[in-house]
Amino acid sequence: MSADLSYPAAPFSEAAEQLRTEVRAFLAEELAGVPPLVRAKSWNGFDAAFSRKLGARGWIGMTWPTQYGGHARSNAERYVVVEETLASGAPVAAHWIADRQSGPLLLRYGTEAQKQRYLPGMAAGETYTCIGMSEPDVGSDLAAVRTRAEPVEGGFRINGTKLWTTNAHNAQFMLLFCRTSGTPADRHKGTSQILVDLSLPGIDIRPITDLAGERHFNEVVFDDAFVPADALIGAEGNGWEQVMSELAYERSGPERFLSSMALLVEMTRLLGTTPGDAAEAAVGRLVAHLMTLRRMSRGVAAMLENKQDAGLHATIVKDLGALFEQEIPDIARQLIAVAPNAPATREFGKLLAYTVASVPAFSLRGGTREILRGIIARGLGLR
Structure with missing residues (x-):
């Protein structure tokens, strides 16, 4: 092997654990009465008012310097x-x-003017990116980018054209x-990153259901869209070096293994306190996997801090996290019989159906499984 795959332990933070109590109390009040089906949408759930509330509490841009609207808190608290x-x-x-990646990228590579212009709005929960x-016929092979x-x-x-762009219609x-510069044949050379104002002429945002x-x-779709040099x-x-650093943030967070959490919680609730040996074993295995992924994800957070x-470590978290998320609805179907007209399982059935329809995307977003495993193999010196 050519890489150290050990994950450091995230340091214990008393301030972070005190914050956890405060956050849970806030969420219990804000989400009171919100049904599981709505909770299942979580990081696809767009609610500007909720984001502004988080921003007002200082819970966005938490680790950023205060001069840019941040709060100079620890990475453990943000986690x-x-x-x-x-x-x-x-x-x-x-x-x-x-919060996850555009802000940190600007902090690392942006000019002072860019930081002053964009970061305060992001930290306030009012500026969305x-x-x-991804592009048509390119997918996760970012080096083959053709948008010019x-x-x-x-x-x-x-x-050029970008595809599968999440929330472009709201950002x-x-x-x-x-x-x-150059051509796709140049691969990593000649690529750059540009922060584009989506209200500019020449930009057409088309929905994908x-x-x-x-x-x-x-x-x-970009059709002769002009953006200023700044x-x-x-x-x-x-661009290649920058986007690789950005992907470490994208691939390692709790969102990579918590997307099916609403279904896991509801499944456990329905199974009750005497679920039987088979259900106990299945849920126990899922919880063990969840705790392991959490330990790995927190280790990547410590590395980034x-x-x-942390690129290779983050890629492994993303790959294993998607497998875990996609396994939960399969196990739920095995353990709980859902009758369409039975009141006890009607809402659970809707939640299960939504999750089943959602899970194919879990192994696409952030890089397809095939691309990720190629990266892992290369990092281990196997190709």
Whole structure:
């Protein structure tokens, strides 16, 4: 093996555990009466008012410097807020991408003017971003990107298409990964990142309806869209290095194993206190997997806080997390007989149906399973 795959233990933080109590009390009040089916949507649930409430409490941009609207709190405290909001099924989609990766990317690579302009709104839960990575016929092979931002006088002229762009129809800005020089044959060379104002002319956001009949995804078409030069994030041509650092944030968080949490909670509730040996074994195995993934995810968070390269570790969390999330509805169907007209299981049946329709996307978002396992194999020196 050519890589150290040990996951460091996340340090205990008394402040973080005190915060957990506060967050749980807030969520219990905010989500009182919200049915499991709505909670199941969590990080696809767009609620601007809820995001503003989190921002007002200082629970977005928690680790960012105070001069940019952040709160200079620990990564452990931020992890508590993310974990608790997802586990409870809170609607976090509005601020999610900005808090998780667009903000940290700007902190690392952005100019002072960019930080001052964008970060305070993100931390307040009022500025929303989406990610322009995947493309038609490209998928998770980011190095094959074809969307082009041609340098012109005063800025860039963008042409191309982005696909599966979550919440582009609700976001004000897109963090666009594109090619500013060369061709797709150059692979990692000649790529850049640009923060695009989605209200500009020449940008068409088209809905994509998922299997559950909902709109989270979009196709975004750029037709000679002009953006000013100061929209460039970092150095022109440094896009590949930047996007790889961004993906470590995207692939390692609790969202990679908590997407089916509402179903797991309801399944456990219905099984009751005497579920039988088979159900006890199945739920026990799921909980053991959940605790292991949580330990790994918190280890990646510790690595990121210590400025260590966590790309491979994050990729493993993402791959194993998707397997766990996709397994839960299969086990639920085996353990609980759902009769459409039975009052005891009617709502559970709706929740199960929604989760079954949602799980195919779990192994696509953040990188397809095949791409991720290729990355893991390369990191282990196996290819």
